[in-house]
Amino acid sequence: MKPHRRDLPLKAGTRGSPLARAQTATFLALLRQFCPVLRGMEVFEEHIIVTTGDAVQHRPLAEIGGKGLFAKEIHESLQEGRIDFAVHSLKDLETTLPEGITLACTLKREDARDVLILPSSHAAVDAADPYAALPHGARIGSASVRRQAQLKHARPDLEFALLRGNVGTRLSKVENGEFDATLLAYAGLRRLGLADKASIVLSPEHMVPSACQGIVGITVRTADTELLALLSGIEDPEAKAVATAERALLDALDGSCRTPIGGYARLIDDATLHITGLVARADGTFLLKRSVTGAVADAARIGRELGLELKADSPSDIFLP
Numbered sequence: 241m242k243p244h245r246r247d248l249p250l251k252a253g254t255r256g257s258p259l260a261r262a263q264t265a266t267f268l269a270l271l272r273q274f275c276p277v278l279r280g281m282e283v284f285e286e287h288i289i290v291t292t293g294d295a296v297q298h299r300p301l302a303e304i305g306g307k308g309l310f311a312k313e314i315h316e317s318l319q320e321g322r323i324d325f326a327v328h329s330l331k332d333l334e335t336t337l338p339e340g341i342t343l344a345c346t347l348k349r350e351d352a353r354d355v356l357i358l359p360s361s362h363a364a365v366d367a368a369d370p371y372a373a374l375p376h377g378a379r380i381g382s383a384s385v386r387r388q389a390q391l392k393h394a395r396p397d398l399e400f401a402l403l404r405g406n407v408g409t410r411l412s413k414v415e416n417g418e419f420d421a422t423l424l425a426y427a428g429l430r431r432l433g434l435a436d437k438a439s440i441v442l443s444p445e446h447m448v449p450s451a452c453q454g455i456v457g458i459t460v461r462t463a464d465t466e467l468l469a470l471l472s473g474i475e476d477p478e479a480k481a482v483a484t485a486e487r488a489l490l491d492a493l494d495g496s497c498r499t500p501i502g503g504y505a506r507l508i509d510d511a512t513l514h515i516t517g518l519v520a521r522a523d524g525t526f527l528l529k530r531s532v533t534g535a536v537a538d539a540a541r542i543g544r545e546l547g548l549e550l551k552a553d554s555p556s557d558i559f560l561p
């Protein structure tokens with residue numbers, strides 16, 4: 241067989257948000273570190289791709305419809321060879337990838353928890369009772385049905401209004417009083433150097449995170465065995481195990497993007513995985529949370545069975561499109 245010569249530079253596709261760019265920089269630095277021959281060479285080129293999710297800023301994503309709104313154009317770029325790999329927040333990546341696209345590796349998980357953001361003038365928040373800091377009837381800005389459902393379940397008096405946009409936009413709308421509070425992924429804040437903006441970090445017991453929150457995943461063309469092999473070298477086995485379980489949970493639940501679903505797995509020891517799944521109604525009037533423990537080797541099966549069980553025990557209106 242003729243030796244295959246790859247065109248350099250390798251093109252990394254990413255969304256253009258500051259968070260997506262930061263994640264891409266981290267990934268490329270890791271790859272250079274892992275592969276000394278790549279160091280100091282101009283082997284990577286960043287390609288910014290505007291996705292449907294980025295282009296439509298003022299409507300709820302659920303209304304635009306479909307899954308993978310932050311990935312469609314990125315998949316197309318990969319399939320058409322305009323990029324060689326793509327960097328995703330794994331929580332935004334649909335569980336069933338299009339033909340010819342493979343999840344090549346998952347990187348070490350950043351903190352998976354959600355945080356509550358209050359204006360900087362707020363008083364200290366009690367970690368044991370974080371929502372006590374919210375005044376009666378407070379107006380919460382969020383675009384996440386998962387966060388809304390869990391918060392409404394704990395505090396039915398709260399009001400929710402749509403708040404989308406980049407992390408910076410969301411923070412400023414709380415600071416200037418447009419909203420009394422918002423909720424964000426701690427991972428995003430930390431990656432942007434904004435960890436100090438978190439008023440309080442919510443334990444997974446208070447707020448079950450989104451499946452794969454805090455995990456970055458890299459996709460490539462399934463046929464690109466060379467890049468698949470290279471990227472397997474920077475795979476984080478723990479992130480792989482928890483992502484496998486959480487994505488299997490999500491897949492089994494098969495909810496629409498309007499379905500509040502949470503999924504959070506962690507390793508208790510090298511061989512044992514614990515996963516919590518949550519299904520709720522967006523207004524908080526129904527909430528079901530269950531956890532199971534099992535062997536890491538069975539991550540996919542454990543996640544799937546928990547998902548099926550949660551689905552069987554939830555009212556069917558929750559899963560309507």
Ligand SMILES: NCc1[nH]cc(CCC(=O)O)c1CC(=O)O
Pocket residue numbers: 329330331332423424425426427428452453454455456
């Ligand atoms: N839905 C947008 C999104 N996708 C990934 C992150 C944060 C980083 C991560 O969870 O990996 C965010 C922002 C947020 O939810 O606050």
